[in-house]
Amino acid sequence: MAHTFTYPRDVKTVYYFGTCLVDMSFPQAGMAGIHLLRRAGVEVVFPQEQSCCGQPAYNSGFLEEARAVARAQIKAFSKADWPIVVPSGSCAGMMRHHYPEMFANDPEYFDVRKFSERIFELGDFLHNALHVQYKDKGKPVKVTWHSSCHAMREMGATAAAKALIGQLSNVELVEIEREYECCGFGGTFSIKQPEISAAMVADKVEDIRSTGASAILSGDCGCLMNIGGAMERAGVPVAPRHLAEFIWERING
Amino acid sequence: MSSTARDRIFARLHAARTTVSPHVPQGGNWQAPMLDKAQRIELLKTRMETVRSEVHVVSEAEWPAKLLEVLKAREPKTLTYGHDAWFGGTLRSKVKGKGMPKLVPYGENVEAFRDELFGIDVGITSTLGGIAENGTLIVWPTPQEPRLLSLVPTVHVALLKADAIYSTLAEAMREMRWAEGMPTNALLISGPSKTADIEMTLAFGVHGPKELIVLVLE
Amino acid sequence: MGSQHLDFTANVTEALADRQLRANFKSALTGLMKKRVAVLPDEAERERMRDDAEAAKRNALAKLPELLERLERKCTENGIIVHWAETTAEANEIILGIMRSHDATKLVKGKSMVSEEMHLNHFLETHGIEALETDLGEFIIQLNHEPPSHIIVPAVHKNRQQVxxxxxxxxxxxxxxxxxxxLNAIARRTLREKFRTGHVGLSGVNFAVAETGTLVLVENEGNGRMCTTVPPVHxxxxxxxxxxxxxxxxxxxxxxxxxSATGQLVTTxxxxxxxxxxxxERDGPKxxxxxxxxxxxxxxxxxxxxxxxxxxxxxxxxxxHCPVYIRIGGHAYGSVYPGPIGKILTPQIDGLADKGVLATASSLCNACEEVCPxxxxxPGIIRRMRTEAYDEKGDGVVKGHGAKKNLLETLVWKGWELTYRIPALNRFVVSMLGKxxxxxxxVGPLKAWTSVRTAPRFAPKSLHQLVKEEGIRHE
Structure with a gap:
């Protein structure tokens, strides 16, 4: 899959697609993303008719339901052709790469493709389109990082995230072993194959624990909910944090 | 039965034509680098040694002496070869006397020779060339030098002329005109027989030769 | 195996409980991943090779009937006798026929996944023929009456003590x-005797070249060369x-x-x-x-x-590279082809009713697609298997399409669609979850989730609400 995107220049306004999970469970992470975009001098527009990218149904074999929900998103973001920034690599990958696949044999294919080309992952957009610079005001801290599989393999967003973390002078980033490996979330996979998913997240938690970091950062709330829930259950004292929320706190002291 | 099976299979294969018009991406994007002669020898040697082959670069005149040295170090009892191979006469005149193996030419069909062959210590063969890119010998067995010479004896000694080392497999196929006539059996050989099937631990000589010794003749 | 019922969940439970098994897999597969990168260090060059490899295979598929006819013609000209089998049963019968025509009772086998797919060894044994695996890994598991757990390293699940x-x-x-x-020396002694005395040698084929009618086999051990050279029939x-x-x-x-297979530049x-x-010529099969x-x-x-x-x-x-395969190993899949490729190949061969469950065992992490040469x-074909398993539109083509269709899931996903398609309903559901x-x-999915995690939490105010309250521009 293509990792090299053409980034827009002189961005004045962007749309924000918050994702269903952020909407329900991590709205502060969503707000932090909006704050970071506004801080970079960009106006952020949030269509109220947005909901979910459709990935849960798409990955579960319910293509028609996924397409219906996808159409609703395309419509919600149709009033202007601004870039659409998404605080999740997984949802961004869905909208960037899989929407055109879902509509490959439909008359709206070319419109869908135009929509998809406007999709960017938040950290990637901040770094590569807006070239943000951050000054760390927080205390020294050791953190580690987990890329969602789709942030890494569909959106190529890992390097940008690490570059942003690297701008924070008091933050030490320790990489985890087998960083490239899935945390075991996989949406409905964690429900359909709970034992395998549990084994995967247990290993991930162990790798995180052994870094000695006090926080695990990620650009994807799905992974954070999975890893965070497992760490909490296992009593591992590492805080799961969305990258945007973490950066917003650090630069505001 | 199988002719009708064939018809049904082909009917489906042809029918697939009507439902799919496939996209075929363009090939020809990759090729291994072309090298000069010294580089070819050097790379072949490095590659082959990495997989535990023993490679000696010697002059045309020196190779018999190097072979005797190799044999002396191992003290084999028997050595098999093709009687009419280009080096057969040299072998017969040099490999004799105390401490040297008995020469057993592969002169009969395998049915008659098999039991003896499985007990022989060293097989020596010529090669048609080598490939630097992946560190392999090109071996096309012939009536004079049968296939099992390079497989059954415990040690395989191969003679390789430095001029016949190609940069890449693609170049060798082209220059040697493989497409115009493949032999009964064409082989690439990079090293001694090996396996890592137990705990990924590399071990040599699981079925075939435990050692491969290459004399590169400059 | 094959058509036998697959209890995947039970297999998974058993595999995950076996710490030795998991350790054996993890250590071996991590090593293979590292070796692959070591031998393909330049990413740009690797991608060019993949371009060519993909092109070669897609070209062959685009011309498949012509190329197979050409292969058959060239092989026949070269003196190779070509047989066609629609099913594994037919293929087994053909091989039995060849054995019988030579009064042969001893078959020495090089590694062949297709022969595993045919369950050839078992078939021949029921007809009084010894079919002996000679690849070291295959030999080990055949002695222990097990199927391979990996298509390249069949005994990867065994450690040296077990062997x-x-x-x-x-x-x-x-x-x-x-x-x-x-252990290797023992195998060498035992198997060289078998090569010497085998009646027929069997091998797989890595590539069959239509242009020249050439069968290309790659291997490290030499058993493949033994099987294709020593016995009078191949x-x-x-x-x-x-x-x-x-x-x-x-x-x-x-x-x-x-x-990709073993992290080698070339095989032996x-x-x-x-x-x-x-x-x-003095040797080679007649x-x-x-x-x-x-x-x-x-x-x-x-x-x-x-x-x-x-x-x-x-x-x-x-x-x-599969995080699922690494943890459960090959046997759990209950199929000849395990892992990601097995998740798409096996349901297509054996049908979605029996093997559709394999397609659920993927987090769709895309690691497989990233490395496939x-x-x-x-991942796209795994999704396709899932879609075909429910076959909502009734246009499925895979054997057993629609086998997983059920009212409960249909209703759940219809409800999901309404919730996320209709903004007012979405606002209502999210606010209810918040409260x-x-x-x-x-129970149900939540119970599966909370077996090792705390329950998900729902924010009192959704992002939709916060955006409004904080005066972010919204449409």
């Missing part, structure tokens, strides 16, 4: 040892997708096959067989048979997406 016990228990006069060198079996157009397709395919032997023993198997493959060809399954060159690297879109979500009964 030592298998040898001591099954081979006459062999004392226990766990020294790898000694039988090669291949799936019909193994054909490539020309010799010039081979360099990138060979390089990527060995790099690349064995190209074009004819039986010719007049004047007779060569090529058995070409369909077993569902021609059906895959008829679908633009599914046909890409046929690009597979059986390197096994998708297994090595011929760029098979495995009462923490009191959801711990």
């Amino acid at each position: 030592g016990r298998i040898f001591a228990d099954n081979l006459e006069g062999i004392p226990y040892t766990d020294v790898v060198e000694e 039988v090669a079996v291949m799936g019909l997708e193994k054909v490539v157009e020309s010799l010039s397709d081979l360099p990138p395919l060979l390089r990527l096959l060995t790099a 032997y690349v064995n190209c067989i074009t004819s039986p023993r010719k007049e004047g 007779e060569i048979h090529l058995v070409i198997l369909d077993n569902g493959r021609s059906k895959m060809l008829a679908d633009a997406q599914l046909r890409r399954t046929l690009q597979c060159i059986r390197c096994g690297t998708c297994l090595n 011929v760029r098979i879109p495995i 009462f979500g923490d009191r959801l009964p711990n």
Whole structure:
């Protein structure tokens, strides 16, 4: 899959697609993303008719339901052709790469493709389109990082995230072993194959624990909910944090 | 039965034509680098040694002496070869006397020779060339030098002329005109027989030769 | 196996509980992943090789009937006898017929996944023929009456102690040892005797070159060369997708096959067989048979997406990189082809009713697609298997399509669609979750989730609400 995107220049306004999970469970992470975009001098527009990218149904074999929900998103973001920034690599990958696949044999294919080309992952957009610079005001801290599989393999967003973390002078980033490996979330996979998913997240938690970091950062709330829930259950004292929320706190002291 | 099976299979294969018009991406994007002669020898040697082959670069005149040295170090009892191979006469005149193996030419069909062959210590063969890119010998067995010479004896000694080392497999196929006539059996050989099937631990000589010794003749 | 009922959940439970098994897999597969990168260090060059390998395989599939006809014609000209089998049963009968025509009772086998797909050993044994695996890994598990757990390293689930016990228990006069060198020496002694006395040798085929009628086999051990050279008769079996157009397709395919499979630049032997023993030649088989198997493959060809399954060159690297395979191992899949490739191949061959469950065992992490040397879109085809399993639109083509269709899931996803398609309903549901979500009964999916995690929490105010309250521009 293509990792090299053409980034827009002189961005004045962007749309924000918050994702269903952020909407329900991590709205502060969503707000932090909006704050970071506004801080970079960009106006952020949030269509109220947005909901979910459709990935849960798409990955579960319910293509028609996924397409219906996808159409609703395309419509919600149709009033202007601004870039659409998404605080999740997984949802961004869905909208960037899989929407055109879902509509490959439909008359709206070319419109869908135009929509998809406007999709960017938040950290990637901040770094590569807006070239943000951050000054760390927080205390020294050791953190580690987990890329969602789709942030890494569909959106190529890992390097940008690490570059942003690297701008924070008091933050030490320790990489985890087998960083490239899935945390075991996989949406409905964690429900359909709970034992395998549990084994995967247990290993991930162990790798995180052994870094000695006090926080695990990620650009994807799905992974954070999975890893965070497992760490909490296992009593591992590492805080799961969305990258945007973490950066917003650090630069505001 | 199988002719009708064939018809049904082909009917489906042809029918697939009507439902799919496939996209075929363009090939020809990759090729291994072309090298000069010294580089070819050097790379072949490095590659082959990495997989535990023993490679000696010697002059045309020196190779018999190097072979005797190799044999002396191992003290084999028997050595098999093709009687009419280009080096057969040299072998017969040099490999004799105390401490040297008995020469057993592969002169009969395998049915008659098999039991003896499985007990022989060293097989020596010529090669048609080598490939630097992946560190392999090109071996096309012939009536004079049968296939099992390079497989059954415990040690395989191969003679390789430095001029016949190609940069890449693609170049060798082209220059040697493989497409115009493949032999009964064409082989690439990079090293001694090996396996890592137990705990990924590399071990040599699981079925075939435990050692491969290459004399590169400059 | 094959058509037997698969209790995947029970297999998974058993595999995950076996700590030794998990350790064996993790250590071996991590090593293979590292070796692959070490032998393909330059990413740009690797991608160019993949471009060529993918092109070669897709080209072959685009011209499949012509290339197979050409292969058959060239092989026949070269003196190789070609047989066609629609099913594994037919392929087995063909091989039995060849054995009987030579009064042969001893078959020595090189590694062949197609022969596993045929369950050839079992079939021949019921007809009084000894079918002996000679690849070391295959030999070990055959002695222990197990199927392979990996398509490249069949005994990867065994450690040296386990192998030592298998040898001591099954081979006459062999004392226990766990020294790898000694175990290899035992295999060498035992198997060389079998090569010497085998009646017929069997092999698979890595690539069949239509241009010249050449069968290309790659291997490290030399057992493949033994099986194809020492006995008087050689039988090669291949799936019909193994054909490539020309010799010039081979360099990138060979390089990527060995790099992906074992992290090697090249195997010890690349064995190209074009004819039986010719007049004047002193060894090699006097007779060569090529058995070409369909077993569902021609059906895959008829679908633009599914046909890409046929690009597979059986390197096994998708297994090595799969976080699911690494943890449960090959046997849990209850199928000849495990791991990611098995999740798309097995349901297409055996049907979604029996094997559709395999497609659920993926987090769709895309690791397989990232490393596949011929760029098979495995995650996309896994999704396709899931979609076909429910077959909402009734236009499925995979055997057993619609087998998983059920009212409960249909209703759940219809409800999901309404919730996320209709903004007012979405606002209502999200606000209800914000108020009462923490009191959801711990049953069904939530119970599966909370077996090792705390329950998800729902924010009192949604992002939709916060955006409004904080005065962010909204439409």
